[in-house]
Amino acid sequence: MTEPEEWELIGLAREGDSRAFEALVTRYYETMYAIAYKWTRNAADAEDVTQNACIRFARGIGSLNNPALFRTWLYRLVLNAVRDFQRQVGRIHLHEAAEETAPQQPGTDASPESALYAKEILAEVYALPEKERDAVLLVFGGDLSHGEAAQVLRVAESTVSWRIHSARKRLVKKMEGKNSRRPCHGWPRPENRA
């Protein structure tokens, strides 16, 4: 049994084939959910967002004129669902979400040490201004090129590049700030020595 190609399914679904559509949405549910999770950092929220994204999927597939843009289209779909959701909820509870989920997956990577470092960086990424955060999540979290990210966000490619640059600068500053606070209570400074 050979799986039908993505573009075949898209074509059929655009023509109104509900089985093709079902196959398509089932196949990409996981992808959409993963994107939603990246932005919401909470499984329940991600499920809600993905559900809405699936409905948008149904409404929008007819207007996807260029199947080559499917991937970025899917991202935009989910991101719009994320924004709607966050507007509904009324607040972005990203930080709490990150805190909530962290202890459930302690250091699966390697050590608590690297997990902690990762957690610190993550916290800073989610604390970025929204536009920069979206660019970072798309490019580094989603493995999109600057051009693709630009399509998702409907901005110029150079704008994405600029946001990435600015976000990185901010992160470096934040992380350095964490590592180089002055010792407290007037500890003699190393600068004074040879």
Place this chain on the structure above:
Amino acid sequence: MDGRDLKTVLENVKTPPPGENARKRAVNLALAEFERTQREKEKNFKGSGIASRLTGMTAQKRRDPMKKKYVYGGLATAMVVVLAATVSFQQLLENPKGGFTAELTKVDLSVAGTPADENVSASYRLRMAEADVTRVEEALRTGQSALPTPMPQKEMAANTAGRSATEMPQNFVATAPSVVMDDTVLQPGYQDIGRDQFENFEENPVKVVREEPVSTFSVDVDTASYAFVRRQINNGVLPQKDAVRIEEMINYFDYDYPLPETKEEPFKPTVTVVPSPWAEGRKLVHIGIKGYDIAPDEKPKSNLVFLLDVSGSMNAPDKLPLLKNSFKLLLETLGPDDTVAIVTYAGNAGTVLEPTKASEKAKIMSALENLNAGGATAGAEGIRQAYGLAKSSFDKDAVNRVILATDGDFNVGITNREELKDFVERERMSGIFLSVLGFGQGNLNDHMMQTLAQNGNGVAAYIDTLSEARKVLVEEASSTLFPIAKDVKIQVEFNPATVAEYRLIGYETRALNREDFNNDAVDAGDIGAGHTVTAIYEITPVGGPRTMDETRYAQAEEHKADTDFGDEYGFLKIRYKNPDSDTSKLITTPIPAKEFSPQRNERSATQWRNTTWSTAVAGFGQILKGGKYTGDFSYDDVIELAQSAKGDDPFGYRAEFINLVRLAKSAAAMEKNAP
């Protein structure tokens, strides 16, 4: 931070698998919406040629299979669930390999040092990772559930605990990328830590100078506490408070204190006064001592008897095999004329190797290799035989030493601690010293180790890795084996005119009475060649933030003029005996009431580094003990101080320490979050 860093971090964010119901609901809702849209299109475009043709076709296609939709839906969903599980779990497995493990391995390797170690640990870890992948692939092929089935909590705890005691090599717990293991290991509480026995003690309290101006203690060059603490933290658990002996943590590290000019004086104290980093207005008085080192050709001969515990509980990779490897390392450092003997104790004590010259390496090696663990422990019998052998090859110009290696209890024979202590003490008088090496965890009798080593004029060290074995037995071989001074006592008299209160950090288990200082009959700690000893007092200068109010009548007394020594915080006295002497000598130096200000020269830089590093370690130890006196001084502050004073760190011990503080920070955070 570069893009790669960010990418790794973001890619390693694990997405928990979505709920199956949520997925079904979403797909079905989408399908309904899809069909609604199609119907609407149909309605809107009726009449238009193309549209009607298209929609007509789809409507036809759609209606018939409509009833079967949910069947399809269910099937498709079920298939995807399996697929999704495969994908996400594989991601889980791949990530640790590609992501943080690489970084971690790097850190570990830098600690490990010799190429042999690197190979062992790196390849071992790789094998473990591969084994895990294979196991999961196997499960996938045979169609078993690919998701980690949650093991019942009890069973899992039993498994892990059992393994840590039997077959699990050191480091495995902390670093092997096994999903199930890591999850459980980081949950504190179930580990077999309760049976390690530590002497209970409270942190030294703050003393009022006017009431108790003199502080006396014995030096302590043991490092066992640090190694034990490290092992606990590496397992994701904060150590028991009694396991933390701050002075042993500080003294684990080597400091470049200035050496005495002549051998006549075995060491020279360096006193540094700095502001306390955890309490505004207080100061630290930092006392550093380094013993002179013996040049290799001046080393006296060694007459060593290894007393090895081969009881059943030693049958674990981090015990007997590690012990064998450790002793092989030690053998390498011995001269050809040094003698070695091996006595084991397990049920029946037995002499495995009669005193043999170190040049007959093959004979010693094969005796070592033939050791097997099994039987009950009868430490006392073993000790008698060991001392017997040491006596039979006694050489008054040599260092005669019994080296006891054990994982804990002395189950049979003299189990009375006092009796055993007396035995060791008597033998010490006859010139045979005792060192104790602790192995393993869960059964370790730290208190006994300390007692025996202290009474045997030796060191107690805890060996958890081969790298630790190398540190204790090779790098510090001369200090472990060759004492340059014995019964070293420190006494500080504070000046009530300048100091209101003081507190000695650590050395709780080494406190001496004031009158013991001048009593040469009172035993105290020993210093080996090249050993460093550091002691830190926190003082509150007069007028500073005191913890206790001045008593009414003391206030009245304050006006008495004792200004002669206004530029001194106190007076430091060190008493010691030469290794073969019974009369003590005295070294004294005043403690200036002047803060250290780093100058632009190498000596000053070294002094700054020594002080800063040991203060960082002292801060860490105090936090681990509950942070009673350190206020809001945090793990981050420790890291910050330590980072700035890391220096050359050729063996990576300091980098390892900083890593340890980070681990402790996350272990503390997790304990806080735990219910």
